Amino acid sequence: METAHLIERLWASAMPMQRLAWEQGVCAHAAIDAGRIDDALAIARDAVMHADADGRLAATGDSGLVNGGALGEALCLLSARGDSAAAEALERQRWWLLRWSPRDDEGVVWHLTGRSEVWVDSIYMVVPLLVLTGDVAPADMQYRMHREHLWNAETGLYSHRADTVARSRTRAEPWASGNGWAAAGIARALHIGGEGVPTEMRGRWQRDTRALLDAVTSFENREGRFPDILDQPDRFTDGTAGLMFAYAAFTGVADGWLDASYADRAERWLGGALAKVDECGLIWGVAGAPHFDREGTSAEAQAFGILALTAQQRAKNGT
DSSP, X not given: OOHHHHHHHHHHHHTTSOOOHHXXXXXXXXXXXXXXXXXXXXXXXXXXXXOXXXXXXXXXXXXXXXXXXXXXXXXXXXXXXXXXXXXXXXXXXXXXXXXXXXXOTTSOBOXXXXXXXXXXXXXXXXXXXXXXXXXXXHHHHHHHHHHHHHEETTXXXXXXXXXXXXXXXXXXXXXXXXXXXXHHHHHHHHHHHGGGSOHHHHHHHHHHHHHHHHHHHTTOOTTSOOBSBTTOTTSOBOHHHHHHHHHHHHHHHHHTSSOTHHHHHHHHHHHHHHTTBOTTSOBOSEEOTTTOSSEEOOHHHHHHHHHHHHHHXXXXXXX
């Protein structure tokens, strides 16, 4: 099927799906990368309308502390068109992440209200936005500290959650989508930041992400899909993780920090996930919303399908 038509189908199924802040954010990224700027601006306006007094964008009563950060790119576009409310909301979200969001004494932000936990998901929500706003040192600090709490040197994979006060892993398993959030988050931060990311930092982020993609490769099955918990092959397979890894790999190839062989892997991962798209454009065989602990469907899977397809085109075109 032609890529443009497939993207339209994926988008059509994504739009009516119920979404929380991070899902709105990743849908905005998909809209931006697919050239659907009016849709991204509409998402940005809604995020501003639903910002809370703390500065969290698209706050809808969930317990997430950092998820609104994923909407920063869309607000930046809206602000550039002279929308002062968007500019003010983006600045409040920025300072929420830099200073006001609850965090450990060492400075790493916690993921949920009422818990002293860091989640690997936050790498995607926090690091790209801080790069976008020019706060590259705080972006790197958050990345380093999430990595310190969650990355496992023995496996090269991330655990999902850790309590920074108790100094224990509250979900030690290498959740496939969690590792996908880390790979996709740093790939997006590198893509946004370009030469604005200092040389040492850029090289380290590239090496870490390359190593993560190498580590997850050994867990794919014959269909190019990944078990929901990477080292538990009897679990259901999660197509979203494959789409996240494919997006990161295609982005690295397009941006020149991964060699072309990674595009071959990404093709397998993309194909494995999109083999389960139905006639309406809905991707099945993914970690399902709202709890992502069983097979179902999700807005983030739809968005990452679009993100991976657009990154595939960039890699093919060398742009």
